Amino acid sequence: MIRAGVLGATGYTGFELLQWLAYHPHVEIAFATARSDAGKPLSALYPTDLDIQLQAVEDVSLSDADVLFLCLPHGAAQEWAQRGLDAGAVVIDLSADHRLHDADVYARWYNQPHTAPHLLAEAVYGLTEWRREALRQARLIANPGCYPTSILLAVAPLLNAGLLDGATIIADSKSGVSGAGRSPKLGSLFVEVNENLKPYNIGHVHRHVAEIEQELHALAGDHAPRGIVFSPHLLPVSRGILSTIYVPWPQGLSADDLRALYAETYADEPFIWLLPEGATATLAHTVRTNRCAISLHPVPERDQLIIVSTIDNLVKGAAGQAIQNMNVRFGFDERAGLMPVARARVQEV
Ligand SMILES: NC(=O)C1=CN([C@@H]2O[C@H](COP(=O)(O)OP(=O)(O)OC[C@H]3O[C@@H](n4cnc5c(N)ncnc54)[C@H](OP(=O)(O)O)[C@@H]3O)[C@@H](O)[C@H]2O)C=CC1
Numbered sequence: 001m002i003r004a005g006v007l008g009a010t011g012y013t014g015f016e017l018l019q020w021l022a023y024h025p026h027v028e029i030a031f032a033t034a035r036s037d038a039g040k041p042l043s044a045l046y047p048t049d050l051d052i053q054l055q056a057v058e059d060v061s062l063s064d065a066d067v068l069f070l071c072l073p074h075g076a077a078q079e080w081a082q083r084g085l086d087a088g089a090v091v092i093d094l095s096a097d098h099r100l101h102d103a104d105v106y107a108r109w110y111n112q113p114h115t116a117p118h119l120l121a122e123a124v125y126g127l128t129e130w131r132r133e134a135l136r137q138a139r140l141i142a143n144p145g146c147y148p149t150s151i152l153l154a155v156a157p158l159l160n161a162g163l164l165d166g167a168t169i170i171a172d173s174k175s176g177v178s179g180a181g182r183s184p185k186l187g188s189l190f191v192e193v194n195e196n197l198k199p200y201n202i203g204h205v206h207r208h209v210a211e212i213e214q215e216l217h218a219l220a221g222d223h224a225p226r227g228i229v230f231s232p233h234l235l236p237v238s239r240g241i242l243s244t245i246y247v248p249w250p251q252g253l254s255a256d257d258l259r260a261l262y263a264e265t266y267a268d269e270p271f272i273w274l275l276p277e278g279a280t281a282t283l284a285h286t287v288r289t290n291r292c293a294i295s296l297h298p299v300p301e302r303d304q305l306i307i308v309s310t311i312d313n314l315v316k317g318a319a320g321q322a323i324q325n326m327n328v329r330f331g332f333d334e335r336a337g338l339m340p341v342a343r344a345r346v347q348e349v
């Protein structure tokens with residue numbers, strides 16, 4: 001058994017994480033902290049029968065945790081990563097604070113200086129399927145963003161095979177409203193969101209562009225694409241991300257070759273669901289599971305390939321991938337604590 005501490009337990013990702021961890025066979029919850037709601041039971045905030053008392057972060061001893069999850073806004077996580085490491089915990093940061101390797105790039109995209117730039121070099125970007133070796137040794141794991149997870153998993157087989165050299169990738173992504181977090185915002189109100197579909201940060205301005213491009217380069221090595229054009233949209237559902245991704249047709253490959261490449265790359269992956277020819281990934285394929293569903297749609301007459309990818313932003317896009325990374329880091333079965341819901345959902349769809 002390992003002991004887990006969760007900072008920011010009252011937010012959407014923190015609560016999601018606790019619900020999965022509570023049924024993890026190798027984890028016991030050491031503490032869960034809150035800011036405004038410290039001292040309350042979790043059940044005072046959410047409809048849950050989990051018996052968890054929320055504590056102020058000042059009242060817990062970080063050394064009680066073997067693994068410390070940071071479910072805090074970016075900016076706030078930096079200080080706690082260092083403190084967690086000093087206390088001897090493996091730190092898994094769900095925020096964006098340790099995803100970018102370069103402090104100047106962080107400052108430019110997040111409009112604030114990084115207060116612990118020395119940690120950026122050692123943090124491992126936790127896109128689990130592509131980083132297992134580094135994750136096994138990691139002290140600090142930067143859990144990927146939700147949009148980047150949906151996009152990177154969908155194009156990684158092509159990047160890894162050097163098939164997107166110099167290409168511009170276009171990703172049109174739609175997210176459920178929980179992606180914006182639990183703190184009240186005008187744009188997340190029911191009346192603003194309901195029966196609407198709203199593009200935002202269109203073009204080259206969303207902060208995830210920096211993260212995605214960093215990882216496109218890492219995955220492609222010497223055959224890097226030119227970059228990404230990324231358009232996020234707010235969808236009137238609670239959870240789920242669907243990315244429709246456009247890439248130039250990989251020269252020299254037939255449609256069968258392409259499918260074989262994806263099938264081989266992801267053959268042994270418990271959480272990647274490559275849909276059969278003719279099927280299209282939808283939110284229902286992945287919501288409330290740790291899966292990423294991918295469907296391939298060749299458009300040969302235009303030399304284009306369209307890839308559709310879906311995840312649950314709170315699971316594979318946050319808490320689930322964090323647990324998957326923990327499982328790799330601590331040598332557990334990667335599926336531990338993550339399968340029951342996935343199975344139930346697969347039977348439903
Ligand atoms: N929502 C999503 O789909 C995803 C989110 N993420 C990232 O994960 C992190 C958490 O997201 P999410 O759960 O949605 O956020 P929420 O806004 O829902 O929750 C944030 C949590 O952090 C606490 N908090 C806020 N400010 C501070 C602070 N300065 N110091 C200490 N605690 C603080 C909040 O407590 P209080 O309410 O008392 O302020 C709350 O518990 C963010 O960095 C987010 O960007 C990553 C992937 C997906």
Ligand SMILES: CC(=O)N[C@@H](CCC(=O)OP(=O)(O)O)C(=O)O
Binds near residue numbers: 096145147181208234
């Ligand atoms: C719908 C919505 O608002 N989504 C958020 C991204 C989700 C997220 O939390 O991103 P990080 O993990 O990088 O912090 C946004 O567009 O900013």
